Amino acid sequence: MKQTVVVVGNGMVGQRFCALLRETRGCERFRIVVLGEEPRPAYDRVHLTEYFSGKSAADLEIAPRSWYRDQGIELRVGTPAIAVDRGRRVVAAGGGLEVRYDHLVLATGSAPFVPPLPGIDRRGVFVYRTIEDLDAIRDAAASRQSAAVIGGGLLGLEAAKALYDLGLSAHVVEAAPWLMPRQLDRDGAELLAAKIRALGVQVHTNKRTNEIIGTESGGMRFCFDGGESLDVDLIVVSAGIKPRQELAAGCGLELGPRGGIAVDATMRTSDPTIFAIGECASHDGTVYGLVAPGFEMADVAAAQIAGFDKSFRAGDLSTKLKLLGVEVASIGESTAPQTMEHTHVAVRDEVAGVYKKLIVRRETRTLIGAVLVGDTSDYANLLGLFRRAEPLPERPLSLIVDGTAVRGGEGAELTGDSLLCTCNNVTVDDVVTAVAGGAVTMPAIQACTKATTGCGGCGPQIKQVLERELQRAGVEVRKQICEHFALRRQELFDLVRVRGFHTYSEVLTQCGRGGGCEVCKPVVASILASIHAEPASEQPVIQDTNDRFLANIQRGGTYSVIPRIPGGEITAEKLIAIGEVARRYNLYVKITGGQRIDMLGARLDQLPDIWEDLVTAGFESGHAYAKAMRTVKSCVGSTWCRYGVLDSVGFAIRVEERYKGLRAPHKLKSAVSGCIRECAEARSKDFGIIATSEGWNLYVCGNGGSKPRHAVLLAAGIDDETCLRYIDRFLMFYIRTADPLTRTARWLEELDGGIDYLRAVIIDDVLGIGAQLDAEMQAAVDGYRCEWAEVVNDPEKRSRFRAFVNASESDPSIAFADERGQIRPSSGGGAISLPPVNGGPHEDAPVRFEEARHV
Amino acid sequence: MSEPLWIAVCHRDDVIPDGGACVFYEGIQIAVFRIAARDEWYAVQNRCPHWNEQVLWRGMTGERDGEPKVACPMHKRTFSLRTGAAFAGDTPDLLTFPVRVVADGRVFVGVPSAEVVARERTAATHAPCGRAE
Numbered sequence: 001m002k003q004t005v006v007v008v009g010n011g012m013v014g015q016r017f018c019a020l021l022r023e024t025r026g027c028e029r030f031r032i033v034v035l036g037e038e039p040r041p042a043y044d045r046v047h048l049t050e051y052f053s054g055k056s057a058a059d060l061e062i063a064p065r066s067w068y069r070d071q072g073i074e075l076r077v078g079t080p081a082i083a084v085d086r087g088r089r090v091v092a093a094g095g096g097l098e099v100r101y102d103h104l105v106l107a108t109g110s111a112p113f114v115p116p117l118p119g120i121d122r123r124g125v126f127v128y129r130t131i132e133d134l135d136a137i138r139d140a141a142a143s144r145q146s147a148a149v150i151g152g153g154l155l156g157l158e159a160a161k162a163l164y165d166l167g168l169s170a171h172v173v174e175a176a177p178w179l180m181p182r183q184l185d186r187d188g189a190e191l192l193a194a195k196i197r198a199l200g201v202q203v204h205t206n207k208r209t210n211e212i213i214g215t216e217s218g219g220m221r222f223c224f225d226g227g228e229s230l231d232v233d234l235i236v237v238s239a240g241i242k243p244r245q246e247l248a249a250g251c252g253l254e255l256g257p258r259g260g261i262a263v264d265a266t267m268r269t270s271d272p273t274i275f276a277i278g279e280c281a282s283h284d285g286t287v288y289g290l291v292a293p294g295f296e297m298a299d300v301a302a303a304q305i306a307g308f309d310k311s312f313r314a315g316d317l318s319t320k321l322k323l324l325g326v327e328v329a330s331i332g333e334s335t336a337p338q339t340m341e342h343t344h345v346a347v348r349d350e351v352a353g354v355y356k357k358l359i360v361r362r363e364t365r366t367l368i369g370a371v372l373v374g375d376t377s378d379y380a381n382l383l384g385l386f387r388r389a390e391p392l393p394e395r396p397l398s399l400i401v402d403g404t405a406v407r408g409g410e411g412a413e414l415t416g417d418s419l420l421c422t423c424n425n426v427t428v429d430d431v432v433t434a435v436a437g438g439a440v441t442m443p444a445i446q447a448c449t450k451a452t453t454g455c456g457g458c459g460p461q462i463k464q465v466l467e468r469e470l471q472r473a474g475v476e477v478r479k480q481i482c483e484h485f486a487l488r489r490q491e492l493f494d495l496v497r498v499r500g501f502h503t504y505s506e507v508l509t510q511c512g513r514g515g516g517c518e519v520c521k522p523v524v525a526s527i528l529a530s531i532h533a534e535p536a537s538e539q540p541v542i543q544d545t546n547d548r549f550l551a552n553i554q555r556g557g558t559y560s561v562i563p564r565i566p567g568g569e570i571t572a573e574k575l576i577a578i579g580e581v582a583r584r585y586n587l588y589v590k591i592t593g594g595q596r597i598d599m600l601g602a603r604l605d606q607l608p609d610i611w612e613d614l615v616t617a618g619f620e621s622g623h624a625y626a627k628a629m630r631t632v633k634s635c636v637g638s639t640w641c642r643y644g645v646l647d648s649v650g651f652a653i654r655v656e657e658r659y660k661g662l663r664a665p666h667k668l669k670s671a672v673s674g675c676i677r678e679c680a681e682a683r684s685k686d687f688g689i690i691a692t693s694e695g696w697n698l699y700v701c702g703n704g705g706s707k708p709r710h711a712v713l714l715a716a717g718i719d720d721e722t723c724l725r726y727i728d729r730f731l732m733f734y735i736r737t738a739d740p741l742t743r744t745a746r747w748l749e750e751l752d753g754g755i756d757y758l759r760a761v762i763i764d765d766v767l768g769i770g771a772q773l774d775a776e777m778q779a780a781v782d783g784y785r786c787e788w789a790e791v792v793n794d795p796e797k798r799s800r801f802r803a804f805v806n807a808s809e810s811d812p813s814i815a816f817a818d819e820r821g822q823i824r825p826s827s828g829g830g831a832i833s834l835p836p837v838n839g840g841p842h843e844d845a846p847v848r849f850e851e852a853r854h855v
Numbered sequence: 856m857s858e859p860l861w862i863a864v865c866h867r868d869d870v871i872p873d874g875g876a877c878v879f880y881e882g883i884q885i886a887v888f889r890i891a892a893r894d895e896w897y898a899v900q901n902r903c904p905h906w907n908e909q910v911l912w913r914g915m916t917g918e919r920d921g922e923p924k925v926a927c928p929m930h931k932r933t934f935s936l937r938t939g940a941a942f943a944g945d946t947p948d949l950l951t952f953p954v955r956v957v958a959d960g961r962v963f964v965g966v967p968s969a970e971v972v973a974r975e976r977t978a979a980t981h982a983p984c985g986r987a988e
Contacts, residue, residue, distance in 0.1 A: 307947075483919070505892075515892055517917030518926035518933070541874040545913050545928030553928055557910045604913075805865040805876035805887070813884070813902075813909040813979060 002031040003102035005305060006091050008081040008247065010036030012045055013278030013294035014107030015062050020302035022071045030103075030305070032073045035093050037080035038130055041065055046291055046423075049158055051134050052165040060131070081108075084251040086271055103273055103305050106248060106261060107298075110241035110279035110289065115150070119212030124220055125235045128159040137236060141166045144233035148172070148222065151239030152179040152205060157323040159238035160201055164324065171202040171232060173222060178205050183319065183330035187348060188371040191355045195326045195374070204230065241289050243280045256282025265311035267301040275301040284314055292319075292423045295450075318386070320372075320379045320422055329376040332369035332386050333359060342368065345396045349374075356400040358382070358392070365391045380461060384418035420465065421451035421458040428465055435469040441707075442466065481740070482519040485512040489665065490737050493527050502532065504542040522547070523740045526627055529663035530735045531776075533783025536626065537791055540800060546625035549801065550787050551607055556814055556825040560600040561587070561610055563619035564660060567634045567652035567672075568595025577617035585610055588822045594631030594669060596622055601823050603810050608798045611788040621788040623661050627741075629668045632656035633681070637674030637691070646691035648674035651720065655689070658724065659731065661784055665738040665747075668731070669703070683711045686744040687727055692716070696723045700730055700758070701748040709745040712755050715763060728777040729762045729770060736773075859953060859965030867960045875912035875925070877901050878964060882976045885952055885964055886912035888936055890923050897936035898952035898964045902979055903927040905946050909979070950975060 005021065007014050018032055036042070043060040051060060058064075068075040076097070083092045084104065091099050112127040114120060126137050128149075141147065147163045149156045152174025163170040172179070178189035179196075193203045208225035215221050215231055222230040243260040254262040254270035260282025267275045277297035279289055288294060293315045303310035320329035336359050338344050346357035356378065359369035367386045372379060378400055385392065385399075392399065416429040426449045434448045445462060446452050452459045480486050487495070492511060501507045504524050508516050521542035528534050536547040546552050551559035563578065578597050582589045585606055587599040602610055611621075623630060632655045635641065637648030652672040662668070671682035672689045681704075682688025688699045694717030702711025715726055738747040751757060760766040791797040803811045816823040864878045864887065872891035877884055884901035901909045906929060914925040916936070923936040933942040939949035953965035966972060 514921070515890070515918030515923070517919060517924070518915040518931065519917075521915055521917065541871055541916070544915070548915075549913065553910070553913070555908075557908045557913075557929075800871065803877065804879040804884075805869050807879040809879070811884075811909055812882075 002029065004031045004033060004100060005103045005105060006099050006101040007032065007034045007105045007107060008091065009107035009109055009244075009278070009280070010034050010038070010042045010075065010077065011107060011109045011278065012042055012062065012291055013109070013298050014105070015042035016295050017105060017107060017277060017298035017302055018068075018071070018073055019063070020299050021306060022073065028072060032071075033099050033101075034068070034073060034075045035079050035081045035091065035097075035099070036075065036077040038132070039078040040131065041068065041075060041077060043131065045129075048128075048131075048134065049161045049165065051131065052138070052162045057131050081247055084247060084274070086251050086274070089273065101273070103275065105301055105305075106269070106274065106276040106280055107278050108244035108247060108276075108280040110243050110287075112237060113240035113242045114237050115209075115239055117209055117212060119214075119220075120237070122212060122214065122220060122235075124233070125212070125237060128155070128162065128236050128238045134162065137162070137234070138166060140234055141168055145169055146171070146219075146232045147234035147236060148230065148232040150209070150235060150237045152176070152203070153182065153238075153240065154180060154319075154321070154323070155238040155240065157196070159236045160196075161324050163234075163236065164199065164201055168234070169200070169202075171204060171230060172196070173207050173209065173230070174203075174205045175208050176205065179203065180328070180330075181335070183317075183334055184328070184371055184373065185335055185357060187346070188328075188355045188357065188373040191348070191353065191373045192323070192326055192328060195353060196324050199324055201324065241279060241287075243282065243287050245280055248274075248276065248280070256287065257285045258282070258287065260287040263297075265300075265313075266304045267297050267312060268304070275304070277301050283312060286314065288315070288317070290317060290319060292425060295424055316386075318383055318422065320376050327372070327374060327376040329372040329379045330370070331372075331379070331383055332367070334369040334371045336369050345400070347397070347400055358396055358400060360392060360396055364389075365396070367392060367396075380418045380420055380458075383422070387419070388417065420461050421449070423458075424450040426451035426458075426462075431462060431465045432469055435466060440466070440470060481523055482517055484508065484514045484516050484520050485523075487511060489523055489527070489739050492524070493531075493736055496524075496527050497531050502528065502534075504528070504539055516542075518544075519740075522627075526663050526665065526740070529628075530780065533780045533785075535661075535785055535787040535790060537787050537797055547627075549604060549607065550611075550621060550625055550791065551602065552625045554600055554825070557604075557811070558600065558814055558825070559602045559604060559607060560598050560624070561602050561607070561614070562592065562596050562598050562622040562624035563614050564622040564656075565596050566656040566660070567632055567649050569634075569649055569653060574617065574619070577614070577619075581610060581613050581617075584613070586823060588824065592624075592631075595633045596624065596631060598624070601816060601825070603803070603814055604801050605803045605810055608792055608801050612792045615786070615789050615792050620786040621661070623787075626661070627664055627666050629656075629659040629662040629664070629670075631669055632659075633669075633671040633685075635672075635674050635679035637672075641674055643677060644674035644691070645676075645693055646674055646696070648672040648680065648689075648691060651689065651696075652680075654720070655724070655727070658781055659727070661787070662731065662735075662780055664731070664735050666741050666743045668744070684708065685711060687711065687730060689723060695719055698723055698726055701744040701755075703743050703745045705743075707745075711745075712748075714755070714759055725774065726762050729773045730758070732773040732777045732780075733758075733761060733769075859967045861955065861963040861965050863961050864964050865962050867956050867962055870962070873916050875914065875916070877909075877912040880964075880966065881972050883972055883979060884909050884912075886914075886925070887954060887962065887964060888912075888916055888923075888925060890916060890936070893923070895923065896954040896956055896962065897923060898954045899925070899934065899936060899939055899949040900975055902975070903929060903932060904941075904949065905930060905932045907978070911949075 042062045044062055079093045081091050081093045089101050112129050127133055146169040148171035149159045150173050152172045160170050160172050178186050179193050196203055209222050210225055211223045213221050219231055219233045245261050248261040256262045261269055261276035261280055263269055263276050263281045263283050267277055269276050278294040300310050300312045316332055318331040336342055343360050343362050344357055348355050354374040357371045361368050366389045370382045418428045420426055430449050434445050439445045439448045451462050495511055507524050522544045525542045536543045540548045554560055582599050588601045590598045592598050632652045634648045634652035638644030638646055669685045670687050671680040671685045673680040673682045674691050682690050683699050684702050684704045688711050690697045696718050697716045698714045699711035700714045702709050734744055815826040817826040870876045870889040875886050875888040877886055885898050886901040888897045901911050903911050910928050913928045916925050924933050925936055926933045932946050934949050939951040941948055955963045
């Protein structure tokens with residue numbers, strides 16, 4: 001019984017709403033139907049001018065149609081909504097479609113405002129809003145020389161850019177005395193105009209148009225107040241927007257005092273089941289024509305519909321953009337004049353083409369507005385000062401002049417709430433949190449914060465914060481494991497080793513404080529396991545869930561079972577034994593990339609029985625659940641392969657038997673290839689061994705995954721024993737010194753001196769710890785026990801796998817469906833849906849008008 | 856609020872120190888946790904509201920600024936064991952249940968009302984979900 005959310009409008013804000021409801025707010029609890037008037041899915045209107053500088057309509061699409069399909073969103077483009085019947089909660093749309101809604105979201109956007117001038121309806125006058133508008137302009141421009149934009153504001157200059165890119169002689173006509181009168185002061189605007197003129201775009205300010213008339217040559221003439229005129233071939237109107245409110249007005253929703261659909265801070269209109277977001281909404285009497293407040297409105301509406309409390313904070317209209325290649329930004333009351341209350345601090349550098357002005361409240365020395373033209377690098381810093389209402393330095397000028405004390409050197413640090421991405425309201429803190437949460441690449445930060453996905457202008461700054469955070473993580477943040485241990489993992493490792501601690505509570509009491517957490521417990525568990533070869537089953541509650549139950553938890557709460565198959569070599573008998581176990585417990589079977597067999601869909605309470613059968617058949621734990629030595633893959637090698645140089649299978653088995661189960665800061669993978677053809681892909685492993693006619697080549701610190709890296713050569717032409725000794729030292733040195741969850745490749749990247757230093761430690765023993773590392777590894781090897789055999793044979797440990805402490809049944813929430821002849825978790829797309837207070841949710845397919853009448 | 860209905864669920868030794876156990880009652884699942892160092896007991900719904908999976912009892916316990924918490928084993932969403940509040944912003948909070956351990960070691964969980972049980976049962980009947988990735 002899903003509730004239906006109907007979204008009218010598939011522009012940037014409407015699309016963002018869908019994404020927020022589906023992706024950010026989680027589950028599949030709503031059916032989403034989107035009605036879009038335009039013939040295509042939402043595209044990036046902010047970058048519309050790029051349509052003329054090489055981008056296709058598809059390039060501008062925010063998400064392809066497949067995204068809507070994958071998200072289960074019913075997208076109907078070219079289907080304008082016509083009317084809303086609030087009584088029946090039905091939206092009627094083009095093509096006779098009717099859709100019933102539980103929540104209706106109006107994201108109808110705006111239409112260009114066309115000033116009522118005589119002659120404005122002539123052929124050759126266009127508006128600038130949609131891709132279709134741009135197609136029409138492009139077609140018309142083909143045979144024309146010159147064009148003018150009516151409107152010297154933000155949108156007008158965007159349109160002028162488009163005309164300029166089309167190769168037309170472009171003019172901008174603005175009635176106000178200067179360009180962008182809402183954002184800029186005269187000085188700033190004049191610098192902007194000078195820069196635009198330098199490009200060859202003519203700027204006509206203070207020009208009131210009385211009439212547009214035709215000329216003999218087939219062009220058009222602006223007749224200005226005062227007798228002047230301007231002849232052009234083409235006119236584009238881009239003088240502002242008017243909210244698309246006709247649907248709302250038609251069904252009697254309240255409108256704002258200056259147009260737009262009136263909404264409260266939750267984005268609800270006067271009908272609480274109907275929301276309005278973006279340029280069609282009027283919050284507190286204001287219609288926001290920028291994308292950032294629109295995105296925030298989308299977020300609020302998605303949160304509200306999903307049942308969370310979130311409200312819209314009336315934003316200021318601070319903005320930073322690039323117009324015709326000129327950087328322009330305005331903050332707060334950027335046009336406030338000098339008064340008793342406010343004073344101005346400005347720099348005007350005609351040589352560099354930079355203008356910066358601060359509007360400062362005298363009494364409090366706080367920033368109430370700013371204008372930046374030609375260089376907007378101070379934007380984030382100033383916006384932060386503005387939003388925090390922080391007193392400015394004694395000499396506010398230092399904020400906008402390069403190289404002075406305040407911004408210089410370390411002082412240039414952005415503060416936590418400095419806004420970086422103004423389109424999506426992403427602050428420095430948001431990025432820091434994202435990095436701490438594991439988003440350590442630009443794409444990851446984009447995915448998790450949406451930063452840079454609006455205008456993209458904040459990219460360099462986001463990168464800067466990311467790099468700063470990563471640097472910090474390397475030297476400071478990771479120094480401290482968590483709030484309970486003010487130590488780096490390496491330091492804790494040494495303490496545990498030297499003082500001989502054996503339990504987590506000992507370590508916590510002696511070296512930490514407080515009650516521990518899910519970060520430090522597995523770190524200590526890993527250290528104890530590495531030093532004492534202690535199986536995870538000894539202290540189960542400090543293990544990550546996979547280690548605690550010795551299996552990988554999967555979607556729905558079941559587990560996967562992977563027995564060890566050293567080197568990937570297996571007998572027919574053992575293969576049959578695995579098959580029998582899989583059949584007996586009805587498990588899903590898949591071959592892994594590491595030459596293992598994975599059996600999935602095991603309930604927690606089945607694990608000991610499954611493993612009892614596997615142990616009886618001669619299998620051991622494969623440690624696929626652990627941050628430990630996982631697999632050593634091999635090719636068939638010289639025994640069978642006609643190219644093989646050495647016995648890769650035999651050596652792989654020896655390597656795997658030696659290091660199996662070895663706990664490490666992260667998982668470890670290896671491979672052995674029998675010749676230079678490298679069929680085992682050894683160089684994509686933490687350590688890889690490749691046979692040559694001279695002996696083994698040992699490569700270290702590679703990995704596959706999202707950031708692939710080839711392993712680098714540590715030693716060449718070595719024999720079996722030397723190879724193992726080097727691996728012993730390599731692994732033990734890594735285990736001792738790496739930070740938690742750091743694979744060998746990243747560990748090497750951060751290791752001072754890199755591979756040369758590593759070689760010196762391992763081969764030349766420059767640190768003099770070779771013998772110690774050898775001994776530690778031997779102890780770990782000798783201490784190996786199969787964790788699963790220990791559980792199977794210990795009734796107390798087995799009892800930990802009960803589903804319920806007070807009942808003998810299995811967990812009834814686990815269910816499976818059939819797929820390709822095997823089980824799969826039954827997802828059903830079901831999310832939490834509590835019974836509503838009144839009435840029930842609807843589950844309706846769209847019905848045609850005619851059918852609906854008969855029902 | 857009226858006195859809850861106290862249900863005997865297990866013996867204290869059935870719950871591993873600093874770990875959890877799962878109780879099945881009237882079709883709902885309740886995760887019971889034992890914080891050993893503080894000798895405190897907590898009970899919350901076993902269903903992680905993030906993806907609707909019955910897994911919380913298998914989560915790791917811990918502390919954040921002195922507040923006892925549990926981390927869901929699926930995606931590490933953390934919740935206060937005391938209040939049920941989610942530490943991550945967008946996750947709904949957990950239902951909490953009072954716990955009493957009596958002299959002979961029996962552990963009781965208090966169920967506030969049949970309505971609470973019915974609501975949680977309804978929520979739990981929906982299949983676990985995962986977002987398309």
